[in-house]
Amino acid sequence: MLIAGDIGGTKTDLGIYSNESGPHAPLAQSEVHSADYPSLETIVKEFLAQVKMSVEVASFDVAGPVINGRVKATNLPWVMDESTMARDLNLKVVHLMNDLEAVARAVPALREEDVLTINKGEPVTNGAIAIIAPGTGLGESFLTWDGSRYVAHGSEGGHSDFAPTDERQIRLLGYLLPRLGHVGVERVCFGIGVPNIYEFLRDVEKLPKRPEVAELIAAAKDHTKVIVDAALDPHHPSELCHATIEMLVSILSSEAGNLALKVLATGGVYLTGGVALHLVNALQDPRFMQSFTQKGRLKDLMARIPIHLITTRGPGWSRYRWIGKSQEHQVCRLSENDLRF
Secondary structure, eight states, X not given: OEEEEEEOSSEEEEEEEOTTTOTTSOSEEEEEEGGGXXXXXXXXXXXXXXXXXXXXXXXXXXXXXXXTTEEEOTTSSOEEEHHHHHHHTTOSEEEEEEHHHHHHHHGGGOOGGGEEEEEOOOOOTTOOEEEEEESSSEEEEEEEEOSXXXXXXXXXXXXXXXXXXXXXXXXXXXXXXXXXSSOBGGGGSXXXXXXXXXXXXXXXXXXXXXXXXXXXXXXXXXXXXXXXXXXXXXXXOOHHHHHXXXXXXXXXXXXXXXXHHHHTOTTEEXXXXXXXXXXXXXXXXXXXXXXXXXXXXXXXXXXXXXXXXXXXXXXXXXXXXXXXXXXXXXXXXXXXXXXXO
């Protein structure tokens, strides 16, 4: 049997699969808060002890750069190594891969009902596809056509430089640069970026804050969640929090356009992540496309690029990602020679 997992800065999802049950029917599943554990091995050992199942191989996608079978998680104090984990967990083989590469491999398997189209565009058959995932950080990956199938490529594009597109964003960069030294785009785009924008709008732009909301944010372990909830409050939204999310979405849109240009994503751009699903209305607002297409002489090209939001989430989306980890969807082959990731 195979244990597969999605290892993120916020949560870790695990599942166990067998040849008999197939890739769409996990025998057991678990979701835990990543920061509550000292290592992935601890989570896996606890899960296997609970379900009392014996597994032989493992595949984990991780938010971080996987090089030569080793990765330091970007937003966790974890270092993972394939051979060390295989030994410690008593498994035949452990495979690690970048989480956005896993998403990229899963995109061709998506069904029409799994996506919400933001811009229909004019897709080019077998054109490159870009994936951007706002979560704790900002993940980016892409797919290219090799003549017979799509090939997935991971990246660490979320750590590339933040490029302001208007005067307020320039002031945001000026505010963060002395504090951070390097302002990567994920520092101002979702997850860890939400408090940075909130504090800039509060301290520099002097947008009014509501005392009760400020108290909730100050007391919360996760400032981002409180800010997003206050921004989306249907009855009494916070002006400051709402402005934070508006700026965040504008930066996301511009960065999605940057990624589309870099890989020439004529096959489409796919957004994914639970945070993005909370902001469907903002993503469908015309201002999202305005920021996406604001690329000077290539504005018309940008308008022809399809944009989709992946709406599948939870265990179902995890299964898609795990299916996508092995080529030709052979996720449940168990011998070491057959695990061609």
